[in-house]
Amino acid sequence: MCASVKYNIRGPALIPRMKTKHRIYYITLFSIVLLGLIATGMFQFWPHSIESSSDWNVEKRSVRDVPVVRLPADSPIPERGDLSCRMHTCFDVYRCGFNPKNKIKVYIYSLKKYVDNSGVPVSNTISREYNELLTAISDSDYYTDDINRACLFVPSIDVLNQNTLRIKETAQALAQLSRWDRGTNHLLFNMLPGGPPDYNTALDVPRDRALLAGGGFSTWTYRQGYDVSIPVYSPLSAEVDLPDKGPGPRRYFLLSSQMAVHPEYREDLEALQAKHGESVLVLDKCTNLSEGVLSVRKRCREHQVYDYPQVLQEATFCVVLRGARLGQAVLSDVLRAGCVPVVIADSYILPFSEVLDWKRASVVVPEEKMSDVYGILQSIPQRQIEEMQRQARWFWEAYFQSIKAIALATLQIISDRIYPYAALSYEEWNDPPTVKWSSVSNPLFLPLIPPQSQGFTAIVLTYDRVESLFRVITEVSKVPSLSKLLVVWNNQNKNPPEDSLWPKIRVPLKVVRTAENKLSNRFFPYDEIETEAVLAIDDDIIMLTSDELQFGYEVWREFPDRLVGYPGRLHLWDHEMNKWKYESEWTNEVSMVLTGAAFYHKYFNYLYTYKMPGDIKNWVDAHMNCEDIAMNFLVANVTGKAVIKVTPRKKFKCPECTAIDGLSLDQTHMVERSECINKFASVFGTMPLKVVEHRADPVLYKDDFPEKLKSFPNIGSL
């Protein structure tokens, strides 16, 4: 609109000067400009859409086309591995300073084909497994393509199997990597170290300070806290489908499935079989298999042929003997079958032993005790065996089943060393998901009775009932262990009374004003709270006696990880409605206490404010109800423990108050509270509340004993 007006103004001035023959010229010019613009637009637009349909991020190439690097015969060779290397001596952590997520950044060198002076290749360019491994790293959070920001460098030179490479030339190839620098911060993956005849337990390629993720370390070659011990990947993991069988008794007690076993060991095994008969099965290579049958997938005992690895699922324990190398791929197959590995390989460093607790999934037997192995295994109770079977399968699923799992676990271990404050815990590494799910780790697990001298902080949530508030303050201040009183003024429209009007009490009194009238303000972790014990109390709770409150505090000291309150409530399963129901009748059980007056640890304020699951906190604020039920859920969920109800108190209604709330009001209240329970149970995904049949009373409560000698004579009524 605006443009056309401008044109109308400008147009008459421009056009009359034009001659007729120029008309065509102008039209052509405009067309050219127009076409040009369209073409540019198309140029910018079209090629993309073509590429985006395919994977234009990565060039499609063949491994055969990678650049060739010729290594001069005299190019430098790195020093041999430095056995004294530790993270603080050989690893340059300054490269890892950039860590927004407490995760190391890993760079992968691009793939090259190395040939020696005469053009003979140094090794296979890359194996399928190593390609998978590098792909897994590249797809992970660890990967960076910026060599300057990388903390760890992974060469693309494949050293997974020492047998496939030329040692000296491979070392030369490593040494000419652009950031080699004596191998600092370089990580090599090797699964099959050593070679005939002596089979070293670590990669023989000189590698100076480079970290080695190796598959067959012994205690003599493993640099504790520096190298990473990894499994030998079993190709059968991907080739064979072996569904989880689950723990339980199996046909064979002990099985040996390895083909190449030293004759001395085989003798021992045969002796075991002879002694224990059917329960021990020692398998060997099949000699007379027909053509076309894969010999790695079959095992034989005399003329009986067994399918491998399926046969492993028939055994409770499976022997994993040292072969030429300490690390054996059979370990992976055995774990997968849920068979408990019996590792007979002295000095072998089990895979990921830095973080995995192998005691839970395997039995390690010294080589010289091999003949006693049956007895050792039989002394293990059945329940523990089943636990180990479950654990073995879980280890395989989490850390053995794919090259990717192996690579990521290795990087996680190295990352955790550099950022120890963000490291995964023992439980995160070792507990199977079912255990993680059902277990509760109480945040206040230390049995500690806080000193009485600390006292408690009373937090009174108030809106505008000043008179009642002052009465509460006066009453609470009589409790000997009170150390501070905090009034949370939840009314934004009205100022709290002047200082001079407040009751004079013997402990500090602070008023906190809130920004919004929300119920969750009562559970906010105010800086003013200096004691661990918090008494949440409503501004109309004037019926509790000083003895009652003091006793409540002392009970809390014995149960500092629980909610300690007065009137108890119960949740019940309503079979007719098929949902939870809130119950305030005088029952024999309790599962909640009202927070109109309750003691609890101040840590739960932090949890309520910052760690409440789902939208419960906002939901409670919006509905102005059920904050106490939410707190009961929260505490029971993190501690796994029940509340403690103190003294006979059943309700918070003061005796002089008249019954204004009729039956109908009561009933809507009950419906709302029941809804809260159902809502919270669905958000928590479980019903965390615990039902108990006891309450806490003073030792001599209602005993036949002179009242004046009792510590808490005035415990109040219902």
Next chain:
Amino acid sequence: MQSWRRKSLWLALSASWLLVLLRVFPLLRLAVPARPWAGAPQGWPRWLDAELLPRFSQPGELPEDDPQPPRGPRGGSCDWGSCFDVSKCRGGRLKVFVHPVAGPISDSHRGILASIESSRYHSISPDEACLLLRLEAPAGECSPVPPQWNGGRNHLVLSLHPAFCPQTFQLGQAMVAKAGPTVDTFRPGFDVALPLLPEAHPLRGGAPGQLGQHSPHPGVPLLALAEERGGWRTAGADSSACPWDGRCEQDRGPEQTHPGATLPNATFCLIPGHGPDALHFLQALQAGCIPVLLSPRWELPFSEVIDWTKAAIVADERLLFQVLAALQEMPPTRVLALRQQTQFLWDAYFSSVEKVIHTTLEIIQDRIFGASAHPSLLWNSPPGALLALPTFSTSPLDFPFYHLQRGSRPTGRFSALIWVGDPGQPPLKLIQAVAGSQHCAQILVLWSSEKPPPPRWPKTAVPLTVLAGQRKASDRFLPHTAISTDAILSLDAHSSLTTSEVDFAFVVWQSFPERMVGFLTWSHFWDEARGGWGYTAETANEFSMVLTSAAFYHRYYHTLFTHSLPEALRTLADGAPTCVDILMNFLVAAVTKLPPIKVPYGRQHLEARPPLTPGGPESQPPAQDCINQMAVEFGSMPLVSSRLRLDPVLFKDPVSVLRKKYRSLEKP
């Protein structure tokens, strides 16, 4: 005119075309992802021929390697499999013989010897033992090679102090347990790393942890720095960016210097890794100050079994600024967990010389046990491995302590164990009352009277078994194999309980399986006049013991009582019958650090005093004495007082009796 109009039409058309093009193209460009720049993330290439690549090992290559003969130990280097002869440990049990030391020995040395002798591992003969222990003298007096040295095989050279004299003999195949070994010489899984103990470390018991509360007090500074002279310097969060190198001397601000070896009062304690700073480490642990070790060159104590990531932070000193930033941002949940773990570890393994020695031996025993050693959970959560015996079970579910962590519950029934002493009257009424409980699984009668047990017992709903006792008071706490449930209701023949009391007490016990739940109570007190501990059965506002003549507890305590208490204590308890009660209460309190639980008992006023009460302090001096002797043996007073009783929810409330589940509890 017409041409003018046409021209203007053309112009308008082309102008609007221009506008449209200019507007639309940028939008189209946004809709399509940008072309990769030269520097955009470029991952590992997806090779066209990835599926054709060769495998890293050919099928058949793996299993068909040349087998190798078994290897012996390599020269100079040892590990558990090659240098320790497990077959010497008969029955798979650790027995320790200590080489006698020639000449005079110091007090601390004698103390260590005594603590080994009182342990369950001690053996008096070197032939019977499978571990021979050589104690290094603290003051550098080097003793000659002991007689049965045998190249150091199955030997442990234990040195609590870093002064060490290897010159006098070759270590050979001996294991070394010493304080703060350097990472380079330490042989994991073979040597044992000990904590560096201060000179005056208590032999037994030891000071409790200093942590008064679970969470840090708001006013406490964030950091304390270990100083070279042995003290601590605290620093506020704002000045924490200054390391100890003194370069930021000027802006120290609120820091202060604590002279001497006081305990640090901070949330985190920074301990540099050079030099033997292990003393600082132990101080921090005791104070509940989370140790932040910066590249320690020494192995952390008992690192073989203790998961230090739960109690300390081992960081790289070169990333100090990142570490400090991470400490400041650490979520309260983690701080809380780390703090509590420091206290647990201090209390369980470090607070006394005895605990350090026993932990060392326990580690070696675990190696011998192999598959039936302590699971990691038992080492790393309260009450600790010294109090959770793997000989009882290796499954955490069998113990009373780990139900929460494993999301399980104790078994839902109990075994009643009735002890019948002289005059040997079968407790028929009691049996009926107990058998009436719906939770009762079995009744075991431990017949310890001179009179033979009656041939016939009343018919009960549950199986009744008579076991022959040996008339020793501590017999009742033997781990009888006949006990099939987690819960035991321990009873005396003359106890009198109602079914309802039993039912309620058992339901309470299920909530507190690690504690004792009893009916009759005693309380202990410090007797100023006599300068010792006393105890009383008088009705009082608090209590710290429950009588085992009627109490529920976990069957594990029978095993602990029999196998972990020193022989001397059990003999003492046999001497005076009340002492057995006290000893059991001591044991449970030492394990749980919590008071027992009292439940209502109807006949309180009728039987205010159980038949075994000590009366007054004068009437039975030996019993009063045994509480003091036990306190000495335990190294401290473990009993904790409680002021509450757990009653049924509607107990003695003025409501209809029909509402109440445990109404008979209230009958006088």
